[in-house]
Amino acid sequence: MLYIESAIASARYLQGALTQSGFEVTVRPPAGIPQQAADLDPWDVVILSDIARSAISDAAMKALAVWVERDGGGLLVAGGDAVFGEAGEGGPGGYRNTELERLTPVTFERKDEPEIALIIVLDKSWSMAGAVMELCKAAAQPPSTCSPTSSRSVS
Numbered sequence: 001m002l003y004i005e006s007a008i009a010s011a012r013y014l015q016g017a018l019t020q021s022g023f024e025v026t027v028r029p030p031a032g033i034p035q036q037a038a039d040l041d042p043w044d045v046v047i048l049s050d051i052a053r054s055a056i057s058d059a060a061m062k063a064l065a066v067w068v069e070r071d072g073g074g075l076l077v078a079g080g081d082a083v084f085g086e087a088g089e090g091g092p093g094g095y096r097n098t099e100l101e102r103l104t105p106v107t108f109e110r111k112d113e114p115e116i117a118l119i120i121v122l123d124k125s126w127s128m129a130g131a132v133m134e135l136c137k138a139a140a141q142p143p144s145t146c147s148p149t150s151s152r153s154v155s
Contacts, residue, residue, distance in 0.1 A: 002043040003027045006050050014049070030055035037066040045074035053094050061099040068103055077104055 001023050005011040011027045018025045026043070030051050034040050040063065048056075067073040077100065095101045095108040 001025045001045045001047065002040070003047045004030055004033055004049065004051060005047075006030055006052065006055065011049075014047075033057075033060040033064075035059045035063055037063045037071060039063070040067040040073055041071070043073070045076065047076045047078065048100075049078045053098070056100070058099075065099040065103055075103060079108070 001018060003011060003015060003018075003025050005014075005027060006029070008027065008029055015025045015027055033056060035057065036059075040046065046064065046067075064073075064075060068075050079095075098108075101108050
């Protein structure tokens with residue numbers, strides 16, 4: 001198993017678990033990703049763990065695609081913030097519309113507007129009468145992060 005990890009110090013956790021389960025694990029930084037499909041042949045599986053798009057060359061992505069599709073290699077992609085979005089004029093942004101996205105069963109589309117469901121429950125018993133209730137009503141106004149499509153409920 002070839003394990004490519006952007007935070008090498010963090011690799012010990014997964015590497016240890018896999019080794020204890022009987023797997024042979026080779027850990028490399030992103031610079032160690034093979035550039036040719038044939039160079040991936042010693043392994044059955046490649047794990048990419050939160051690797052920024054800028055750390056993988058187009059040649060390495062093409063090699064992974066050939067190795068997976070033609071040679072039957074296994075690929076596990078564990079992503080973080082670095083993998084989402086599209087490449088822009090300022091250089092690679094994420095894996096959207098790349099060979100790697102095509103290989104995986106997910107898309108790397110970035111959705112910067114989170115969906116919010118806001119539910120507020122107000123106590124309107126006698127103890128909440130007067131100024132206290134007015135303060136609660138004011139606090140119950142939807143935050144600016146809520147869009148017109150956000151779900152809201154006040155009870």
